Structure formats: structure tokens, C-alpha cells
Amino acid sequence: MTQELRINNNKFIDQTTRLSFKFNGEKLYGYKGDTLASALLANNIHLVGRSFKYHRPRGIMTCGSEEPNAIVQIGNDPSLTDPNVRATEIELYEGLEAFSQNCWPNVKFDIGGINNLLSPLLPAGFYYKTFMWPASFWEKYEFFIRHSAGLGKSPTKPDPDIYDHKHYHCDVLVVGGGISGIMAAKLSAENNKDTLLLDDKNTLGGTTIYQNNDCFKIDDNHTNYWLEKEIKNIKNIKNLTIKTRTSLAAYHGYNYLLAKENITDHLSPDERKDKIRQRLWKIRAKKVIIATGSIERPLIFNNNDRPGIMLSSAIKKFIDFYGVKTGREISLFTNNDSVYETAISLKKSGVNIISIIDIRDKSSSKIVEEVEKHNIKIYWNHTIVNTEGYRRISFIEIMKLSDDGSGVIGKKIKLKTDCLGISGGWTPMVHLFTQSGGKLKFRSDDNVFLPDKNKTPSDQISIGSCNGDFDIKDIILNSNKDVKTFLGIENSSFDNLKVESSKEKMKRNIWLLPSDKPIGKTKPFLDFQNDSTAKDVKLALREGFKSIEHVKRYTTTGMGTDQGKLSNMHALGIIAETTGTNMGELGTTTFRPPYTPLTFGAIVGRNVGEFFDHTRKTAMHNWHVQNKAKFENVGQWKRAWYYPKNGETMFEAVQRESKAARESVGILDASTLGKIDIQGTDASEFLNRVYTNAWSKLAIGKCRYGLMLNEDGMVYDDGVTTRLGENHYIMTTTTGGAANVLTKLEDYLQTEWPELDVYLTTVTDHFSTISICGPNSKKILSKVIPDLDLSDEKFPHMSFKNSIINRIKCRVMRISFTGEHSYEINIQSNYAKNVWELCMDAGKNYNITPYGTETMHLLRAEKGFIITGQDTDGTMTPSDLQMDWIIGKKKFDFIGKRSLYRSDTIRDDRKQLVGLLTDDPNEILEEGAQIVEKLNQKPVEMLGHVTSSYFSPNLNKSIALAVMKSGKKLKGKKFFVPMENKNINVTVTDTVFFDKENKRLNA
């Protein structure tokens, strides 16, 4: 470490704890409390990366989240590396390894630097103009463009870190722990409001915490001393929660905000193990106080991007907070008083100040007078016209400004310097305010956009420098006053503070500082990350782009990872100046969340891997797993799909399962179907209104199939409902539709039919359903429930019985979705697995075969039974499905009835459900395949598509269901199903392929 660049008089860095780290492979040392940026500067390293477009050498420019240049790759494992980390924000830890980005073979010698020589040929819009022709070449260009695009390298392996979420509610959220934020948090918490104070740094206090200047005092103490005491005090207030290392990422409507807390990013890899890396806070605050401060603006002049050129405020923080001198011979360049504070800090630390170049004629403020006492040379009314030094600034050239500031006059003066601090004024951080929906107003005195109090969403205020108060006296007085009003507080401990400051009296702003060369020969950078210059903006304007949003996209100004925090105001200023527009009328670009980049990990939290999505499991799930079932996702349920045996493919397993169910007995876990318990004196009337068919005459103990329509007459859901008692039914719904059906029915009861005495309760999870189907199903059931009379007379198809299995009550329905003689046992879920096992035991001698959803689909397709959502798609009426029989034409009303008689729904040429048989019985159609009549027609008319398709082992041929225009009239006609390599000949048939007479139901 270069010890001469360290000073030992500050308390923010623990100089007793030395940390080793590597930068571009070189082992270096820093101290606990350093950022990577401060440690690099202490090692006399300014050059940290290359710019995006021209590959120009770039150095550390700021000390915060606005950093455009010092973005590095962290970690030496390419599979787990972290790109685009700002060196100014990452805290140093033992073993940190960082690499420069966007350079090859290294940052000092970068082949891409050739772009800088070619820069006259690469103006704004170069890509848009060059790669437009010939159009067919785009894919070739794209290959190279994609290789050179982007900053940093993405890791190739899944992120191994753990991330977390936290929901938080508070009365008042204070964003920003600078002086105004500290005051607001104290006022709020002391007045019994649950208060949350967030700051993105690890130390509270903003810039004031290291402001130890005689010109700025509070109650006769230096401002840092006064603030330290306040911070110590607020840490003891009970209802104040302080989160440091937590940056506000997004401010949504109604005071819902997201913040990212860095928990272990500052720890060494060993200390991080098994700990949460970052936590995303989801904050709902009754009131929000924004105290996000402001950031210093750069100045725009020729070659203003060399390593060693930094914001003056950053130089001050590095010396006062981190104890690091950023150079040995520093010059300062300004249009305001801020650099004079930096000058005093540097002087106190014994740094040689070559000169101060000030574009103003003079300033008579207290701080300037203080600097003048130190005999520092100040060049008033001068500007820098050029800088020199490839990898580090070495010289500046200055000239006197003309009276109107548009040009330079006199003799050029060349000054040797190894670091240049620049200050172009201050920009309030209004990003969060605008994200929340607030509108800005423009203050022309100092060219700043500020929150418009009249257009501020309710329950929030902005205070401090983000509200345009830059003087410490104004900050304290206005923050105190505004917070008191906002929170309804009468008196505060800040009411009678005595504040001394140095009021800035003289301002001058020139957005693009002149050079002695024509603009075409200069490089005045606006956006340091994306390499857009002032002349790019002017070119865009000449080419007709007027809106700031268009100029932004054409020149890429403000589109880097820093989101143009440093560049946007200058771009606006230059556009306004060039076009003769008022900046306030021009407006700003849109500030979108996140304010600073968020990791995907923080966004996702723990919802990765096994927690990516819910899985719902039936009571028999473990049995299915033990019996090697393959599962399919149905809604959030895991449903047994098929049970392969001895290496069977799905096709083979399904063929075996289907045959077994038709020839002997199959067993299915049907627990996932929605079940709604319906009670009340108007239950029958309710069902009449919900379903298309009639329900009043359904006898107790009987079951009936129903179709439920939407208001538009389209099939919405279907299922069997059973009458358990006079005023008691149990409805089943589709698996995926269960929740929506219940919500819809409850909605109808509460809003449309409040007169009905009906109560709905979901019992989907309470009951598990075991379906036994096949010619031997009766034999199985008689073994499991010996006391139940299963004769067709006592227990006919479409009826139900209450019964008991080993002292546990159950409901048995004789209903069928396969066309076979079937029973469904509904039993409390906690006993269901045992009943399933009893059934399997009872069926041993009958080759009882568990089957999954795929076989269920095949069996029902053989019978032409629809599956809502597969054979319907929200555009099918019952009539389209050839199910006119289910519409109760004499019924007064039901949901969707009126829509069934619209001209569109009675059209003959609607798509209607049909059966399809392939001429080759072994040819299986693909679901979704289109059906056409003429192969050579262009464009070919698509008459419909296949909705369900299987090879039926029971019919020994392929079968399919499809929807086709005028399908009802097409029986017997031949069509084609064109596929990629062949055309399949098909014939339209009836939708029922198997047991048309329904003889097997009672077999």
C-alpha cells in the first residue's frame, strides 16, 4: 500500500485491521471500512476499466451509487462471478477479487482501444445507420454485435447464495440517513410513530458526518460533531428501526416500497457461509419521508473523462471519510462554491492544490474567502479547454472565458496535475419521488428539477437537498418545519438551533464548456458509461430527434447501469440550449425502478428450487411415489400421470393401464377434483341457475352431470353433483377450475342472488376420492365394504350411498368417467391412503391396475366425454359440443342462457366437436394439428384442429376428437391433417367410439 496516500486521522476506517484483496490479479491491501474504490485509490490506482464504446481508459469518478466508470467483475470463478459491481459501493473484505470489465487482454493495454481511433466514424446512431442494409445480412451482423455488446460477464452456474424477503409495516418510512433523514426519523419516532430509517451506506450521516469545516456550525459545534451526537441519541429510541446497507430500489403507488438490504456482501467468503446474502424488504408505510439527498454534477468539457478526473465531492469524501488522498497535485474546476469545501479538506490533510479554475467572475462567500486565505491560486472566469494523460490525467489546459461564455480568449495556460476535481452544481435525487407518481417542477435559478408540492402523491414529502435545499441552514430549518407539518407535531428539539453556514451568492452555469477547438474535434463526454458526447446529442438534434426520450435512445445517453445519474441533466441542458427551449418545458426522461441495480436473487428470494412454486399433494401421493408413478402438473397439483413398469414408455404403460381398466379393474386417485358442499333451502334453485340442466327433480341419493356456462354462453366447467339431502348437495368441479368456480358462485350469491338461502363451503381437501372402474370394480368394492348392497336395483348408476369402512364414514358414488361400471369412494383424507391400500389388496386377484391421468384421458376419449379446457377453449357452447341434450329449454334462466340464442352462437358454421379416425389405424394424430380440405389451396383454409388424440388399445386403432367448422354436418367426410413431412387422411365420425349403447355401465 502506498502509505503516503493514507492519512491517519479519521475514525471511519479501522486502520488496525488490514485486509488483502486482488485487483486484476495483483495483491493489494486496504483497511476495514474501505470500499474497493478507496482501497484502490490508496494504492494509487485510478485506472479501473474501459468505456463501453470507445474503450477509453476510465477511472473512479465518484464515491457512490452514481458511479459510471468503476464497475468491476467480482470473483475469479467464471461460473459464479458477479458482474457490474460498483467499486464505490462494495465494501472491502479479506480475499476480495475484482477484475476490470470491457477490456482485453488487460485494462492497461486493451485491443478494443482501436475504437477510440475510429471514433470519428462511430457517431451516434452508427449501428442504426450501418446495419440496416442489406436486410438479409442482419443475422451476420448480429453475431458480432452480440459478442461486443454488454458489460461484464454473466455467471454460468446457478446462484449459490441465499436470498430472503421481509414484509414490513410502519407509520413512517424515512429514506436516507443524511442530516435531514436523521432529523425526520428522530421527530417521527419521538412522537410515537413506528419509524423505519433506511440508508444504503454502513454509516449514517450522509456527507455531514465528515463535514468538519469552520464555516458550517450547529449550536457552535462543527456539523459532524452535532450530527454524531444526534445519531447516538436516535439509536436509543425504542420505536425507531434503523437499517443500514439497505438501499431503496422502488417506490410504487400507495406507499409500497422495495428496499434491498445487503447482509453479507461486506463479509469474507468464509464468514458468508450458510447466511442470507441479501434481503428484499417489501415496505408498506403510512407516510414516507424522502431524504435521498443530491449528487454532484460533472462539468462537460473536452476530454473530461480521463482517469484521475473525479467529482470534487468524491475527492472530499475520500480524504475526509476514508483518509485517502486521490492525488499529490490536485486541481479543482467548478461553477459553484462546493469545491472550496474540498479545497479546505485537502489543505488540512496536506495535499498540494495546484489551482482552482472557476468559470464565475468572482464569489464573495465565506468559504471562498477562507480558501483565499490559504493562498491557493484561483483562476476566475476560466475554463478547462483540454486535458492530457492516457491512463491518468497529467496536464490540464485552461483559457479565459469570453464575456458570454460561448468561447475562450487569451493565452492557453498548461498546468501539471494528477487529479482533477470537478463540480457542476448539484442534482436533487428525485427518482423515488417520480417513481411514486409525483410530478416535477423546474427551478431556473440553479437549473434543478424539484418535487412539485402541488403534484405530490398523498402521505409523502421530500426534504433536504433532494427537495432543493443545498445550504445547511435551509436544510435544517425547512426539514424541521416540513416534517412537523407533515406529521402534525407542534414543537421539536430542532426549533431553536443556531446554524452557521456559507451562503452561495454567485452562480454561473454553462452546460457545454467551450474549447479552443471546434466541437467536432473535441470529446466532451456526457454519459461516461455509454460514451455519448455532447456532440452526439447535437447530431441527434440535427437529425430531427427533439423529444428527450428519443434523443436518449438514439444516443444511449442515460441508458447504462448508472441510469444516467450524472449525464441526464447535461443532456437536457444541451438540448434546451441548442433548440432554444426552456428546460422546464422539455421535462426529464422517465425514472423507472430500480434506483440502483437489483440482483435477480433478491427479487426471487427463497422461491427457487423446491420453493419455486407450490405443489399440492393428495393423501395418496406417497403411495404413487413408492409405486414409481410419473407425475404431471394439473393446476398446482401433482397428479399421477402413469405408472411405468419394467422400463415401459409412457405409451406402453398407458396401453397396459387402459386395457386393464376395461378388462378387469383400474383404480384412479381422483382427489384433486374440486368439491363444494352446498346447503340451504334454495340449494336446488341455485343449481338450476348455475347449470344448464334441471335439478329440482333430482331425487335424494342421486347424482347428475352438469355443464356450467359463462355469461357469454361458453362452457366454463363441468362435473357431477350429488343430492345428499333435501337441502344438501355436493358439487364436483374440474381440478384446475375449482377455485375459480367457488369464487364465481360465491360472487353470484353475494351480488346477484342475495335472496337465495344457500351456503357454499369448499371440502376439496377434506375428502379424498378413490375411483375404481372396470367390470370387476363391484367385486373389489364388495370386499372393501362388505355391508353395502351393490345390486343395480339398490345402487344403480348415478346414485350414492353413505357407508362405513372400518368405523370411518364415507360416501360412495356410482358414477363413471370411463364408461365402465365404476365407483368413487369419498373419505376423509387422513384415512384415504389406507382405503386405497385396502382396495389394492382386495384387487390383487383381479389384476387391479392403478392408472394415471393419461389413461383416464384415453378411456374417456373412447367414450367421447369432453375435458373442459382440453376439448373446450372458452369459445364452445354446449351445442358446439353436440350436447344440446343438456340444455334445459324449459328452464326460466341459467347463467349464459341468453347468450345461447345470439345470432353468433346459433350459426351453423361454428366450430363443433367431432370424432376423427385416421385411414391408417396406426397413425396417431398430434393434438393441436390443423384440419384442411384442400391441400393445394393458398392460403389454405383451416377448418379446425385436433383436441384429443390417442391410440385405443381397446379398439386397436387411433382415435381423436376435434373441433371443425360445421362439424355436425361433416360425418363421413374425408379431410387431411397436414404435418411437416406428410399429409394424414382422416374421416369425420361420431364422437363416441366405444360402447355406444352404454352397456358396460351396468356390466
Next chain:
Amino acid sequence: MLNFETTVQDSKSYGDLTLSEMEPILKINLRSNKREFSTKIGKLLSIIPPIEANTSSSNEDYSILWLSPDEWLIYSSNKISYEKQNLLEENLFKNISNINQGSVTNVTDHWVMINLKGSKIYDLLSKSSPYDFKNFKMKKGSVAQTLLNHTDVILHNLDDNNLNLFVRRSFSEDLWLWINDSARFL
């Protein structure tokens, strides 16, 4: 008697945080907007269903949780045999549903009840529940219906840092895994 098999069948501790499945517990859903309903329930169970939103009434044997203006959940305070569950359900059904005073639906196996105890239970819940627990945790007997890791849950505040959580059976294994995973990082 058939084998009784719940989803979790476990209890875990993380520091002073304990998580345990409490089954078999009787759970019955009640719905009614009839005037006499409250009196009937009072006579049958010696508790009046609460009318204030998000509250509950309890006695030694049962708690009744307010779920909506016409819906309540009764659950037994202790583990209870299947036969006793049946008797109570039948008695309620006979005296409420059969005489058209509302609906009585057994939801014993619809919900799984998990007890959470410990000083950090609200830190745990706040990891994935958007609910503001400020008032809930201050008032014994409070009821909340919210989401935990995107799953519907009912919460019943029994005492300081002691609550019962009801989750649908099909989601319970998934949620139990999530709760245990999150409890590691408190």
C-alpha cells in the same frame, strides 16, 4: 379402525421457536345469516360466534373463529377421538342445517393445524406474509386470513408469541417445508 395419516407428523425447534402439527383436531365450518343462529350455537357449544371481524371466542373445549360476516370455523382445543368428532358434527348438523338455520360442514381433514411458538414467530411470518401483524399480536384471540408463501392460511393468536396456523391439507407439506427452511434463517 383405518390408519390415520396426516401430512406433517412432526415437530421441530429452532432456538426458542417450536413448530408442531396438532392433529387430530375437529374442525367444522359454519355459515349462517339467520337471527337465531348465534343463540343455537351458544346453547350447543356454550360459546357465541363472534360478530366482530377477525376475532374469536373460546372456551375450554372449542374456539370459534370469525371468517366472514356469515362464516365461522370451529376447532377443538384438544386432540379429539373420531367418534366424538362425529357426535358433535351430527349434533350441530341436526340443530342447524336440518332446521335451515345455516350450514354445518365438517372440514376436519380440509385443514391441517400447526402450532407456532417462540419470540420470532412474527419474523418468520413476515418473510412471506404481507399482513400487518401489529394489532394481531397485541390482541389475544385475534384471527387473520392471509397468505404465507403465497398459500392461504388462517392464523389464530392464542397468547403472546403463540399461535395456531391452519393450512389446506394439500398445501401443508409444501408450507411445512418452507416454514422449516425459513426458520433456519431467523
